[in-house]
Amino acid sequence: MSNTVVVTSGKGGVGKTTVTASMGFALAARGVNTLLIDGDVGLNNLDVALGMENRAAYDMADVMTGKCRVAQAILQVPGYPLYIMPSAHAVYSEQIKAGDFRALIARLGGSFDYILIDCPAGIEGGFHRAVSASEYAIVVTTPHVSAVRDADKVITLLSGYELRGISLIVNRVRGDLLARGETLEPKEISRLLRYPLLGVIPEDDEITVCSQLGRIGMAESSSRAAFEMAVGNMLTGEGRIYDPTAKYRGIIGALRSHFRRRA
Amino acid sequence: MTDIGDMAANRLRRLLLSDKSALPAGFTEVVRREAERTLSGYMDLKGRVDVLIDVDESGLYRIEIRAAAEGIIACKRI
Numbered sequence: 001m002s003n004t005v006v007v008t009s010g011k012g013g014v015g016k017t018t019v020t021a022s023m024g025f026a027l028a029a030r031g032v033n034t035l036l037i038d039g040d041v042g043l044n045n046l047d048v049a050l051g052m053e054n055r056a057a058y059d060m061a062d063v064m065t066g067k068c069r070v071a072q073a074i075l076q077v078p079g080y081p082l083y084i085m086p087s088a089h090a091v092y093s094e095q096i097k098a099g100d101f102r103a104l105i106a107r108l109g110g111s112f113d114y115i116l117i118d119c120p121a122g123i124e125g126g127f128h129r130a131v132s133a134s135e136y137a138i139v140v141t142t143p144h145v146s147a148v149r150d151a152d153k154v155i156t157l158l159s160g161y162e163l164r165g166i167s168l169i170v171n172r173v174r175g176d177l178l179a180r181g182e183t184l185e186p187k188e189i190s191r192l193l194r195y196p197l198l199g200v201i202p203e204d205d206e207i208t209v210c211s212q213l214g215r216i217g218m219a220e221s222s223s224r225a226a227f228e229m230a231v232g233n234m235l236t237g238e239g240r241i242y243d244p245t246a247k248y249r250g251i252i253g254a255l256r257s258h259f260r261r262r263a
Numbered sequence: 264m265t266d267i268g269d270m271a272a273n274r275l276r277r278l279l280l281s282d283k284s285a286l287p288a289g290f291t292e293v294v295r296r297e298a299e300r301t302l303s304g305y306m307d308l309k310g311r312v313d314v315l316i317d318v319d320e321s322g323l324y325r326i327e328i329r330a331a332a333e334g335i336i337a338c339k340r341i
Contacts, residue, residue, distance in 0.1 A: 145275045152279050182267040184275065192272070192279060 002112045004105055005234075006039070006134035008158075010150030012121035014142045015171040018211055019201070019227075020118040021049045023138075025217030026224075026231035027114055028082035035074070035112040036084045037105075039130035040120040041096050044087035050077060051214025052084055061088030064100050070107065077217070083112070093120070098129040105133040123157055131158065136165045138198060142172045143184040152193055167198035169230060174203045175244030176257040186241070199230025202244040222247075284318040291316055298328050306332035 007020045020036060027034040037060070038046035047053045058073040063085075074083050085108075088096060108115060117134060120126035131137065137158050141151040151168070158166055170186040177183040190197045204223035210216050226242035233239060248257045291314055299312040308330055315327040 145271055145278065148275055149278050149282065152282065178268075181269070184271050185268060188268075188272050189275075192276060 002035075002109045002115050003136060004109065004115045004117065004134045005136045005138055006117045006119050006130045007138045007140060008119035008127065008131065008154055009121060009140045009147075010123065010152075010154035011141070011147045014140050014147050015201075016121070016140050017045050017049050017118050018207060018216060019138070019140050019169055019171055020116050021046060021216040022201075022207070022219075022223070022227045023231060023234075024082050024084075024116055025077075025080065026227040027116075027235075028077070028080040029228070030231065030235070031081060032235070033081045033111075033113045034083065035108060035115045036082070037115060037117045038085070038087035039101075039117045039126060041088050041091065041093040041126060043120065044089050046118050047075075047084060047086045048214060049211055049216045050084060051216075052077070052086070053214070056086040059086045059088045059090075060104070061091045061096065064088075064096065064104060070104075080217070082217075093124075093126050096129065098125075098132050101129045102133040123154065127154075127157070131161050131163075134161075135163065136167075137161075137163050138167055138169055139193075139195070140169045140171050141189065143170055143174075143178075143186065143189065145184070148184065148189055148193065155193055155195060166195050167233075168193060168195050169199045169201060170197065171201045172203045173200055173244045175246070176248045179245040179248040179253070179257060197241055198233050199226060200242050200244060201226045201230070202242065280318050284316070284324075286316060294326075298330075302330055302332070305336055306330075307334040307336060309333045 007016055009016045024034050024036045036046055038044045047056055052075050055075050058068040062068045063070050063073045074085050076083050105115060117130045119130040139151050139154055141147045155166060168190055170189055173186060174183060186197055186200045202222050204221050206219045206221040207223050210219045229240040229242050247253055295312055295314040298314055302308060302312060310331055312330040317325045319325055
């Protein structure tokens, strides 16, 4: 039986799809058999982030309507035990019923160690469909007041489901601002939302570039280490959180921070 | 120097509390009437019962009921 984790946020644009894909790569890099499911029916982007958009012949809706076998709608990311089931792009979100989605996840459960579901933004039907099929939830936010406020609303909704755990990822944290005390601290966000931090991911230009090129798992920067720590926490409860301020400490760090601010 | 992070955290804290204390319209009035009905069974109330519902920093609801009474009905019966 696999662990099914929904990656959700509330506010759009906080990097949910990027987090889903990057966590998937970090899990697969540890040899964990992982399936990523795009729960954003009609507005699918997970396949694009992974550069798999041209390889998908079938999708989730085709499986549900019996047009293909489950295995035909699952693509493997070359070189990793990482798989993706693309979302249905030719149907409306309402056409995918929550019960059918849960049944599909239950069928897939025996074949993977982890299933990560990229939840649609907002708190509409797509949210319910993705969450009701999951055992755990990761709430992604950025250190911005509006994003944290929406994360709080989502957490209130999540508490109505029978989830085994909820944790937070604070994404796109600027180390220079954090070092100068000019942004919300991830630990403070966790304290206010009353759920534990799974990870802190630094703002990273390389992730943006790789995402545009469909090579999200290829980023060799600080965010990669941050995702590896988050995955370590998920698998073993290591409790290691990436410190985005590290490279902005000391004389060199202060200069780096100064020039970043000027830029 | 002003700590912008602290200011943002305080602002966020106030917003989250405000969101949590945003009870459905008319909710406080329903509680107030219920409290008035219950208390008036035991006391001769003087004036209106007031109910204040707030949320503290830990997320707990704090309910304050204010009322004045001229006598206790139960004691009169005894």
